[in-house]
Structures are given as structure tokens and as C-alpha cells.
Amino acid sequence: EVQLQQSGAELGKPGTSVKLSCKVSGYNIRSTYMHWVNQRPGKGLEWIGRIDPANGNTIYAEKFKSKATLTADTSSNTAYMQLSQLKSDDTAIYFCAIQGYYGFWGQGTLVTVSS
Amino acid sequence: DVLMTQTPVSLPVSLGGQVSISCRSSQSLVHSDGNTYLHWYLQKPGQSPQLLIYRVSNRFSGVPDRFSGSGSGTDFTLKISRVEPEDLGVYYCLQSTHFPNTFGAGTKLELK
Numbered sequence: 001e002v003q004l005q006q007s008g009a010e011l012g013k014p015g016t017s018v019k020l021s022c023k024v025s026g027y028n029i030r031s032t033y034m035h036w037v038n039q040r041p042g043k044g045l046e047w048i049g050r051i052d053p054a055n056g057n058t059i060y061a062e063k064f065k066s067k068a069t070l071t072a073d074t075s076s077n078t079a080y081m082q083l084s085q086l087k088s089d090d091t092a093i094y095f096c097a098i099q100g101y102y103g104f105w106g107q108g109t110l111v112t113v114s115s
Numbered sequence: 116d117v118l119m120t121q122t123p124v125s126l127p128v129s130l131g132g133q134v135s136i137s138c139r140s141s142q143s144l145v146h147s148d149g150n151t152y153l154h155w156y157l158q159k160p161g162q163s164p165q166l167l168i169y170r171v172s173n174r175f176s177g178v179p180d181r182f183s184g185s186g187s188g189t190d191f192t193l194k195i196s197r198v199e200p201e202d203l204g205v206y207y208c209l210q211s212t213h214f215p216n217t218f219g220a221g222t223k224l225e226l227k
Contacts, residue, residue: 044218045164045221059214059215061215095163095164100152101169102154107163108163
């Protein structure tokens with residue numbers, strides 16, 4: 001069974017960074033892309049970017065190029081997303097998803113930015 | 116960026132009824148490899164999105180045949196027949212032909 005287990009909720013102060021994790025079981029992340037998507041409170045889904053864990057290649061949506069950094073550790077089958085220079089409008093649930101069609105999703109990590 | 120226009124925003128339905136959701140893209144979703152990367156998801160309250168249909172018309176594993184997808188180019192439709200209570204939630208289309216990948220704004224399926 002494929003499972004994506006995301007790290008717990010984060011409370012970050014403005015101007016700081018947080019690093020989220022997404023650990024995959026039942027699927028080798030070398031064989032897939034890892035996508036990251038966010039959802040602001042009461043809003044729709046927004047694509048942040050994707051990483052190819054096999055070679056570390058990344059593609060980002062323009063608005064997240066200086067906000068998000070995607071990495072992956074194939075030895076632990078885990079992907080990471082660091083969010084930097086946090087602002088209040090970074091408050092959202094962040095999801096990871098694998099496969100070209102986003103076939104499997106993590107449960108989401110709530111990031112709250114507040115002083 | 117490719118704009119995905121989903122309609123309607125809200126869709127009241129009676130259990131057992133049939134509904135259609137439209138998703139239109141601002142440019143063709145036909146990839147240079149010949150495939151069309153348009154997918155449909157359902158997000159139930161408090162849950163992650165779940166894949167229903169991939170590449171226009173292919174049902175994902177375990178998805179009942181009450182769900183069907185169709186369309187081509189820039190115009191796509193998700194049909195749900197014999198609506199059941201577990202079908203309620205917000206439906207999203209996603210295009211992954213172009214970067215950045217983009218989602219529709221969502222259609223909320225709710226009981227009349």
C-alpha cells in the first residue's frame with residue numbers, strides 16, 4: 001500500500017523558515033516525481049513545484065521560486081520542502097503528491113505564520 | 116500560465132441524480148507526446164484530494180464507473196451518475212501538460 005506521511009503542523013514567525021517532510025512507503029520515490037501543492041484557508045489548490053528525486057531536478061511555479069526549496073533523500077525515501085521568509089499569506093496546508101497524475105497524496109501539513 | 120475555468124462553482128444535486136462539471140483551458144492541453152494531461156480530483160471536507168480520472172477519461176484504481184471523463188483540446192467534462200453521499204465535496208480539474216501545472220478553482224457538489 002502506498003502511503004505518504006507528512007510532518008506535523010508548524011507555527012512559524014514572520015521572516016523565519018520551516019522545513020516540511022513527506023516520507024513515502026510502498027513506492028520508490030526514484031521512480032516518480034514529487035509534487036507540492038498548497039491550499040490557503042477556504043481556497044483552492046495551487047501548484048508550488050515538483051522534484052525528480054532520481055536526479056534532484058526541480059521546476060517551480062514563478063511565484064514560489066524564491067519561497068520554496070525542494071529536496072529529496074532517496075536513501076530514506078523522503079522529500080522535503082523548505083519555505084523561507086515566511087509571511088502571513090504563507091499560512092496554508094501544504095500537500096505532497098507523487099506520480100505524474102498526482103495519484104497519491106499526503107495528509108497535508110498546516111503551516112501557520114504568526115508573530 | 117494556463118488558466119483553467121471550471122463551471123459551475125456550486126452544483127446542487129439530489130442523491131441518485133446525474134451531474135456534469137465543465138473545465139476549459141486557455142490553451143490546448145495536447146502535449147507534444149500526443150497525450151492530454153487533464154485530470155480530475157475530489158476533495159472531501161478535511162481530506163486530501165483524491166484522483167478520480169487521469170488523462171481525460173481513465174478511471175483511477177478503485178474509482179466507480181459512475182464517474183466518467185471526456186473532452187479534448189481545451190474543453191473537458193466530468194460526469195457523475197447515480198450520485199451517492201460519498202460523492203459530495205469539491206471537484207478540481209488539473210492540467211499537467213504545461214508548466215506551471217494549474218488547477219481549476221473547484222466545483223462544490225452539495226445536496227439540494
